[in-house]
Amino acid sequence: MKTLSSTVAALALAASLPALAAAQSRGQIQIAGSSTVLPYASIAAEAFGENFDFPTPVVASGGSSAGLQQFCAGVGLDTVDIANASRPIRESEIETCAANGVKDIIEVRIGYDGIVFASKTDGPGFTAFTPAQWYQALAAEVVRDGALVPNRARTWAEVDPSLPAAPILAFVPGTKHGTREVFEEKVILQGCEDAGALAAIAALKGGDEDAATDACVKLRTDGASVDIDGDYTETLARIQSDPNGIGVFGLAFYENNTNVLKVATMSGVTPSTGTIASGEYPVSRPLFFYLKKAHIGEVPGLKEFAEFFVSDAVAGPDGPLAAYGLVSDPELAATQARLANEETLDPAS
Amino acid sequence: MTDATFVPAALDPERRAALTRRRYAAEKRFRLYGVGAIGVSIAALVLLLVSVLGGGLPAFTQTFVRAQIYLDPAVLDPSGTRDPDGIRKVLTFAYAPLIKRSLETATAELQPTVPGITPALLAGMVSDGAPAQLRNYVIANPDSIGETVEFEFLANGRIDQYVKGNITRESSAGDARLDPAQLDAADRLLEAGVMELRFNPAFITNPDASENRPEAAGLGVALIGSAYMMLIVLVLSLPIGVAASIYLEEFAAKSWLTDVIEVNISNLAAVPSIVFGILGLAFFINFMNLPMSAPIVGGLVLTLMTLPTIIIATRAALKSVPPSIKEAALGVGASKMQAIFHHVLPLAMPGILTGTIIGLAQALGETAPLLLIGMVAFVKDFPAGLPDGLFDPATALPVQVYNFTQRADPAFVERASGAIIVLLVFLVAMNTVAIVLRQKLERTW
Numbered sequence: 062m063k064t065l066s067s068t069v070a071a072l073a074l075a076a077s078l079p080a081l082a083a084a085q086s087r088g089q090i091q092i093a094g095s096s097t098v099l100p101y102a103s104i105a106a107e108a109f110g111e112n113f114d115f116p117t118p119v120v121a122s123g124g125s126s127a128g129l130q131q132f133c134a135g136v137g138l139d140t141v142d143i144a145n146a147s148r149p150i151r152e153s154e155i156e157t158c159a160a161n162g163v164k165d166i167i168e169v170r171i172g173y174d175g176i177v178f179a180s181k182t183d184g185p186g187f188t189a190f191t192p193a194q195w196y197q198a199l200a201a202e203v204v205r206d207g208a209l210v211p212n213r214a215r216t217w218a219e220v221d222p223s224l225p226a227a228p229i230l231a232f233v234p235g236t237k238h239g240t241r242e243v244f245e246e247k248v249i250l251q252g253c254e255d256a257g258a259l260a261a262i263a264a265l266k267g268g269d270e271d272a273a274t275d276a277c278v279k280l281r282t283d284g285a286s287v288d289i290d291g292d293y294t295e296t297l298a299r300i301q302s303d304p305n306g307i308g309v310f311g312l313a314f315y316e317n318n319t320n321v322l323k324v325a326t327m328s329g330v331t332p333s334t335g336t337i338a339s340g341e342y343p344v345s346r347p348l349f350f351y352l353k354k355a356h357i358g359e360v361p362g363l364k365e366f367a368e369f370f371v372s373d374a375v376a377g378p379d380g381p382l383a384a385y386g387l388v389s390d391p392e393l394a395a396t397q398a399r400l401a402n403e404e405t406l407d408p409a410s
Numbered sequence: 411m412t413d414a415t416f417v418p419a420a421l422d423p424e425r426r427a428a429l430t431r432r433r434y435a436a437e438k439r440f441r442l443y444g445v446g447a448i449g450v451s452i453a454a455l456v457l458l459l460v461s462v463l464g465g466g467l468p469a470f471t472q473t474f475v476r477a478q479i480y481l482d483p484a485v486l487d488p489s490g491t492r493d494p495d496g497i498r499k500v501l502t503f504a505y506a507p508l509i510k511r512s513l514e515t516a517t518a519e520l521q522p523t524v525p526g527i528t529p530a531l532l533a534g535m536v537s538d539g540a541p542a543q544l545r546n547y548v549i550a551n552p553d554s555i556g557e558t559v560e561f562e563f564l565a566n567g568r569i570d571q572y573v574k575g576n577i578t579r580e581s582s583a584g585d586a587r588l589d590p591a592q593l594d595a596a597d598r599l600l601e602a603g604v605m606e607l608r609f610n611p612a613f614i615t616n617p618d619a620s621e622n623r624p625e626a627a628g629l630g631v632a633l634i635g636s637a638y639m640m641l642i643v644l645v646l647s648l649p650i651g652v653a654a655s656i657y658l659e660e661f662a663a664k665s666w667l668t669d670v671i672e673v674n675i676s677n678l679a680a681v682p683s684i685v686f687g688i689l690g691l692a693f694f695i696n697f698m699n700l701p702m703s704a705p706i707v708g709g710l711v712l713t714l715m716t717l718p719t720i721i722i723a724t725r726a727a728l729k730s731v732p733p734s735i736k737e738a739a740l741g742v743g744a745s746k747m748q749a750i751f752h753h754v755l756p757l758a759m760p761g762i763l764t765g766t767i768i769g770l771a772q773a774l775g776e777t778a779p780l781l782l783i784g785m786v787a788f789v790k791d792f793p794a795g796l797p798d799g800l801f802d803p804a805t806a807l808p809v810q811v812y813n814f815t816q817r818a819d820p821a822f823v824e825r826a827s828g829a830i831i832v833l834l835v836f837l838v839a840m841n842t843v844a845i846v847l848r849q850k851l852e853r854t855w
């Protein structure tokens with residue numbers, strides 16, 4: 062009998078849940094999205110909670126695309142207020158958003174993230190690279206004697222005699238990462254162009270530039286290039302177990318692990334917050350968060366948090382985000398002004 | 411006489427002896443395999459425990475450092491009125507330079523023995539959370555503005571790792587976030603007793619901290635989140651599971667429908683847990699409009715996941731009660747319900763409780779279903795008490811382990827192992843309760 066009555070009680074509880082939930086209004090800001098932006102968002106959220114009477118925002122991760130998908134699911138307190146992204150929002154995502162009623166989106170650029178190429182401190186002397194060398198080492202097919210042939214290069218020295226005679230073993234971000242896109246565009250495709258392969262492949266493909274681009278960014282699958290679908294911690298673990306490996310990291314991750322990793326220059330430029338901010342270092346990307354204008358005023362502290370996130374004290378060159386590894390945006394003042402005026406993305410753009 | 415007929419007459423004694431030897435040898439080999447198998451499992455367990463304990467126990471201690479801080483009125487109360495609102499307007503960013511300036515005397519004292527030290531390096535040895543600690547103190551004690559107050563801060567994660575011996579001068583050479591002079595200063599401060607390593611209960615009670623402050627990160631929010639979810643799982647899945655199994659086992663007429671239900675329950679028990687997370691997002695959050703990242707949703711999702719386990723265990727327990735007991739009760743005139751609730755259920759209780767606790771322990775260790783409902787997140791604020799707290803954001807213990815392992819600062823590795831230890835302690839405790847209950851309640855016939 063006891064069991065029966067407690068069952069009844071439990072069923073009553075289950076039935077009353079929606080009513081209870083409806084009575085709850087959300088106090089804290091909900092953020093989802095890019096795992097690259099996550100550390101910055103949680104540092105900003107922590108400082109925001111410390112300094113204001115608003116609750117500390119909740120920052121979930123899961124990737125730029127997953128975050129924007131949640132963001133575009135609709136307007137209302139059961140949807141996220143902010144989506145972090147390590148790439149600009151896509152046209153298709155703006156359309157999905159609009160179809161679900163998310164019309165006024167405010168785009169906020171928080172700064173830049175450098176992508177660096179690092180190897181074990183006591184590994185081979187990987188100190189300087191060019192995009193062309195990476196392309197020649199990692200492309201699935203290269204042009205030789207006027208034809209596309211599978212890439213057979215085994216050591217970096219075969220690609221360029223100035224490089225160490227170590228086997229090619231690169232740990233690159235997997236395709237689900239936003240970093241992969243930047244890596245393909247700024248390193249592999251750039252290298253393809255620099256090496257003159259893009260034009261050669263386009264000529265082979267009868268002038269089809271798109272097909273040539275696709276062929277350029279196709280990476281080897283014979284074990285020389287390894288996709289890492291996990292985080293940078295996984296890349297680091299792989300490099301530590303194989304000293305010949307070279308990994309693609311975020312600048313912030315590298316700066317937190319300089320005692321075990323050494324970084325290589327790209328086209329002669331050492332990656333640092335300075336060289337990335339000035340645009341000298343070629344492989345970097347902007348980081349964003351997207352904000353629903355409709356939620357401003359509905360969720361307490363939302364605009365205050367967004368403004369705090371990109372304030373000089375937080376996102377400026379001396380702020381805690383830069384201390385972690387964010388490359389401060391030289392045009393931060395313009396971003397702050399746009400946010401203050403709540404300027405939204407033009408749906409037609 | 412008759413025994414002799416079992417021995418085939420054709421076998422000569424020598425061959426018989428050889429056969430016996432082979433049989434004995436086979437048994438000996440099998441025993442060795444068994445011992446080997448147990449040995450491998452024990453070795454795996456010991457390896458796990460040694461690596462987790464070795465890596466995680468240091469997380470329960472922390473390096474603290476004492477410092478005299480001058481609470482400068484010009485910075486902290488620019489209006490000079492001690493107005494609480496005015497003091498609140500001074501953000502933590504203004505407190506950081508205050509620490510640096512206050513450490514100038516300490517720097518001067520250290521300089522003869524540690525030539526490279528500067529106020530900035532010394533301030534860098536203090537946790538990134540120190541300004542917030544100062545600000546909270548000043549807001550609580552506005553009268554202290556203008557005085558010099560001694561504070562005890564957490565030491566920065568890198569210094570803490572050095573004091574604990576996890577990093578050495580050699581391994582940290584080239585670390586851009588750690589200056590050798592800071593290590594020298596840490597040695598001096600430890601000798602002077604200004605800096606000390608001691609037990610740190612805050613690892614259990616503190617909420618999570620951001621990437622810049624591994625030293626301040628704790629498990630508080632995760633523990634509460636896990637406790638709330640386990641409560642929901644227990645309150646919902648035990649009665650529902652037991653009622654379902656009693657009905658299926660004792661009352662339901664055997665038909666194609668009960669067969670379908672049975673097959674589905676067994677199938678449900680084998681469904682990957684992430685599927686329950688997808689269901690949770692679609693049903694509890696999008697359809698029922700329950701809040702995201704809340705233990706209520708996590709608890710409901712884990713209830714769905716635990717139910718099949720409990721139903722299967724309960725049905726097995728009910729089946730193991732000898733039918734003669736029920737028949738005897740029915741024979742002396744008890745109704746079917748009386749027979750079940752008075753006689754069968756109490757005897758099946760040990761099995762039911764064991765199944766429930768094993769189901770709960772399984773639910774306690776789940777991360778995947780929580781991913782989609784927003785519980786794999788950075789949550790800094792504690793949820794409220796019951797029942798409102800069920801709707802506040804929280805994380806869970808395994809989620810905290812996962813979060814810690816993803817972070818760039820190596821100091822988080824230690825905290826991940828520490829969180830695993832806490833999780834293991836809970837699992838061992840739950841399994842011990844299951845064993846004790848079984849021994850206490852078990853009856854033999």
